Amino acid sequence: MIGRITQLFPVWAVLFAAAAYFSPELFVGLKAQIVPLLTIIMLAMGISLSPKDFINVFQFKKAVGVGVLLQFLVMPLTALLISYLLGFNTELTVGMVLVGSVAGGTSSNVMAFLAKGNVALSISMTAISTLLGIILTPLLIQLLVGERVDVPVSAMLMSLVKIVLLPVGIGLLINTFAHKAVAKANALLPLISMIAIVLIIAIVVALNAENLSQVGPMVALAVILHNSIGLTAGYYCCRLLGFNESTCRTIAFEVGLQNSGLATALAMKFFSPASAIAGTIFSVWHNISGSLLAGYWVRKKETPAKDTAAC
Known part of the structure; x- marks a missing residue:
């Protein structure tokens, strides 16, 4: 039952976004809850991790290295290029670059599973990119849009420590020392995360209700x-490097699916509600595109490739 509810995440996100758009007064007052809600998401992510997920980074070191490089190179630069080509103003550009500069989202782990990818690699990549993002995200924002807007790098870094590192670390400790108790509640973690992100989406839509019809499309x-x-670059770069099909699919999801909830929270905290629009829409869309791609791949016969990703 819980699994069925969480599988309908895009539906819930659209419904709550619609409710927020037509009745923004229901959610505007919850603006201050965006960061606490994201903290809950990161805590749930930490509880789902174990020390083994970080040790696996060494087992899949080549694949992880390629994935992280693509994650923090392709996505930020692509976001900036698209913003330039579409003539976005500073607020919308900052929002796009924020989405491109954060770590991969936890939904990539689910998509990797559905697409018969390497789930262990996916979890390890999400874990390591999340930790690296604490430092890289503020630096990338400063590098790419620092000339157009004041980027509080130090304050953003400290917020990422509080919003990401501490909750994930606490969750990891809880799972390590109270694994049996946590195992009983594991089924609830995706549901809790889904509720939190849906509420974040609704709050941001409510705050942007007046101008969403103009800039939303x-x-x-x-x-x-x-x-x-992101999905295309992640997949085909890995094909060119000779990784096996399972690894190519996994890295595609890790590169293309972002922690857009974090991008949204950072936009609201350090920039403006308009800067959070990109993260809000991304939160809905990447679950739809990821599900469709996973469904396609699971029905598609794997293409042979030299297996260089196992080490």
Whole structure:
């Protein structure tokens, strides 16, 4: 039952976004809850991790290295290029670059499983990119849009420590020392995370209800292009490097599916509600595109490739 509810995440996200758009007063007052909600998501992510997930980084070191490089190179630069081509203003550009500069999202783990990818690799990549993002995200924002807007790098870094590192670390400790107790509640973690992200989406939509009809379609186009390029680059770069099909699919999801909830929270905290539109739309779209791609791949016969990703 819980699994069925969480599988309908895109539906819930659209329904709550619609409710927020037509009745923004229901969610505007919850603006201050965005960061606490994201903290809950990161805590749930930490509880789902174990020390083994970080040790696996060494087992899949080549694949992880390629994935992380693509993650923090292709996605930020693509976001900036798309924003430039579509003529976005500073607020929308910052929002796009934020989405491109954060770590991979936890939904990539689910998509990797559905697409018969390497789930252990997916979890390890999400874990390591999340930790690296604490430092890289503020630096990338400063590098790419620092000339157009004031980027509080130090404050953002400290917020990422509080919002990401501490909750994930606490969750990891809880899972390590109370694994049996946690195992009983594991089924609830995706549901809790889904409720939190749906509420974040609704709050941001409510705060942007007045101008969403004007900029929403263009931002949606940008998000679809951004996500598609990330998925494509992740997959075909790995094919060219000779990774096996399972690894190619996994890295495609890790590169293309972003922690857009974090991007949204950072936009609201350090920039403006308009800067959070990209992260909000991305949160809905990447679950739809990921599900469709996973469904396609699971029905598609794997293409042979030299297996260089196992080490």
